[in-house]
Amino acid sequence: MxxxxxxxxxxxxxxxxxxxxxxxxxxxxxxxxxxxxxxxxxxxxxxxxxxxxxxxxxxxxxxxxxxxxxxxxxxxxxxxxxxxxxxxxxxxxxxxxxxxxxxxxxxxxxxxxxxxxxxxxxxxxxxxxxxxxxxxxxxxxxxxxxxxxxxxxxxxxxxxxxxxxxxxxxxxxxxxxxxxxxxxxxxxxxxxxxxxxxxxxxxxxxxxxxxxxxxxxxxxxxxxxxxxxxxxxIEAGHFDIHLPASEREDEVGDLMRAFARMGRSVARHDRDIRKMAYTDALTGLSNRLAFRESLDQRMAMLDGGDRELALLFADIDDFKRVNDTLGHDVGDDVLVQFARRITATVERLGGDDALLARFGGDEFVILVQNGFYPHDDVRTTASRLAGALVEELGQPIPVEERQVFLGTSIGITLFPDDASGATALMKNGDIAMYQAKVAGKNCHRFYSRAMDQAVERRVHLEHELRGAWDRGELSLAYQPVFRVSDGVMVGAEALLRWMHPTQGLIAPSVFIDVAEQCGLIETLGPQVLRAACFDAVAWHRSRGGDPLFVSVNVSPRQLRHGDLPEVVADCLRDSGLTAQCLHLELTETAVIGDETHASALLSKLRETGVKVWLDDFGTGFSGLSHLRRVPVDGVKIDRSFIADILRDPDDLALTTAIIALAHSQGITVVAEGVEKEGQYELLRERDCDLAQGYWLGHPVPMAEFQALLCPA
The missing domain is CATH 3.30.450.20 (PAS domain)
Structure with missing residues (x-):
């Protein structure tokens, strides 16, 4: 039965x-x-x-x-x-x-x-x-x-x-x-x-x-x-199971044999699975999950006590440029080398209880609990560690027979001073890291409650900026550019201005940086270029005679996007402006990120007749030798050199050298920031080609600029 x-x-x-x-x-x-x-x-x-x-x-x-x-x-x-x-x-x-x-x-x-x-x-x-x-x-x-x-x-x-x-x-x-x-x-x-x-x-x-x-x-x-x-x-944790050998040749027999193999495989991979769940696959460091669990445990143990801990959020500056220019494989190599350097520095200065994790991408987080030296508090240890990391990670990284220079921005937040919970503490660390980037990158900043307000203002500013062009709040001003030899106006630089309805005139250094960070510059850039081309055509019609050029600044994002020649061609075709009357200004840092890509793009632009100038020349990483590798028509000496040429022999010597080197290669030299007559006369003695500055003319709206061209 x-x-x-x-x-x-x-x-x-x-x-x-x-x-x-x-x-x-x-x-x-x-x-x-x-x-x-x-x-x-x-x-x-x-x-x-x-x-x-x-x-x-x-x-x-x-x-x-x-x-x-x-x-x-x-x-x-x-x-x-x-x-x-x-x-x-x-x-x-x-x-x-x-x-x-x-x-x-x-x-x-x-x-x-x-x-x-x-x-x-x-x-x-x-x-x-x-x-x-x-x-x-x-x-x-x-x-x-x-x-x-x-x-x-x-x-x-x-x-x-x-x-x-x-x-x-x-x-x-x-x-x-x-x-x-x-x-x-x-x-x-x-x-x-x-x-x-x-x-x-x-x-x-x-x-x-x-x-x-x-x-x-x-x-x-x-x-x-x-x-x-x-x-x-298996559920009890004994993975070495013993099933009777099945001689059946059907699916049930296959299932019993597969079950036995599965038990052995689970036992073999159990340790690997546990490791993978808590380890970053690329660097071998702890991942976000493992770090969060450790942070929660340590905060629970410290809750109500006198001890503190610090979180350091380290983010590689401009790491996207490495992936975009050298490829993701090289980017992974750079991340591995960064991880090794961070690990060595944390082991040297972070204390016995320090914990390092990679949160993904180019972001690393460090937990510091005890002072490294006997009399140091956590704040001092975190500051010393952050400074050492900035210095160590600023050293060149050798990859594929070349050296890559990158910096690191670090934000530091303290428990329990800044927050009582793990989520808020990590948010504060991220805010502090962002403020380090705003401060110029390659530095560290401690979190303060004022940073929350700054971030909120920046987010609000970004939101307002997104519709500013359509609402007519953004406009172009034009600063005249003169030929130094005879003082004749030959062109103008287009400068973007924002008249906010409640905040008034917002400095370009503020909103241009916001547009760069959020990617809005990729939309504003072509709009500015198109408007400047149409305005330049209007100058020619009202003035007659030799046409003036208009110079327009191009952001690094526009250059990396790759469609700049097509955008320029569309603007010239739609406006009717001749290519020789359009000058594009790019910063050195925008060009040196990927010289091969930039050289090919600039060569394509120059073939159409458009002029290419390097803006803020002398402040980048390339130095004078960069002129031999990048096809440009002109360089603009940065205003920081022009400001002191009357009293600083070094700035005068450097300015003179730039002019001589550029002329030897057939490159036009423009001096910006000319605010005194003596500066202008000295530049004329050194055979500088063009100049602009407040002594020569302030940026003015389109209507006023046309009035300058056709005085009553």
Missing amino acids: IVLRYGLQARFLAMMALALLVVLALVALLWNRQERVQGEVEGVSREAMRSMVNEGIRQRGEGTVGELAESLANPLYYFDLEAIGSVGRTVLRQAGTRYVIVYDNAGNVLHDGSESIPSYGKRMDDPMAAQAIAARAVHTQIDSSTMDVSAPIMIGRQRIGGVRVGYDLKVVRGSQDRAIANLRARLGELGRRHLLWVGLLGTGLLMLGALMLWLIQRTLVRPIRQLADAART
């Missing part, structure tokens, strides 16, 4: 019982449904037959009454009641005819087909009489038991009376009811036959279920119980 538990076997029995109940319910449902369908079929058939019978009677009656009206025309005209009665009795003797009435135009009965004509002279007042009297053609009316067909009796076009014939519908419906009864009997026989087949099918299903129950017990239940015991063993 087989003892059952609520396993597969018991479940299958329950399923069979449920299936039986379902079959019985279906049989009952089918029986009920069949009864309803049978009733619906009977009703539809009855209605169809009634419609056909009524239609047949109507057609027959209208034909008969029409002929009757024609045959009664002469008798009625001569008022021959005997002839009228003879015709009426002939129709009245037909099966199903209830009455025949001949009447005059006033609706008075002239004959009813009887011998004595008891209704003679009486006015017809039954419910159908009014319509019959008024009918001018064959007219049919039907109530519950009678179909009344009337027709006018005409002599030519003159109506002299009418005739009505009533047909008894009950006689016809009797034959209809007999036909419906026959149909009901046949439908009942068909239903019983269907139920018999359903019963046979249910019995077959039950027999099949019993057979399947026996097969399941033999081929599935027993091996599955063995697998369940093995699974419980």
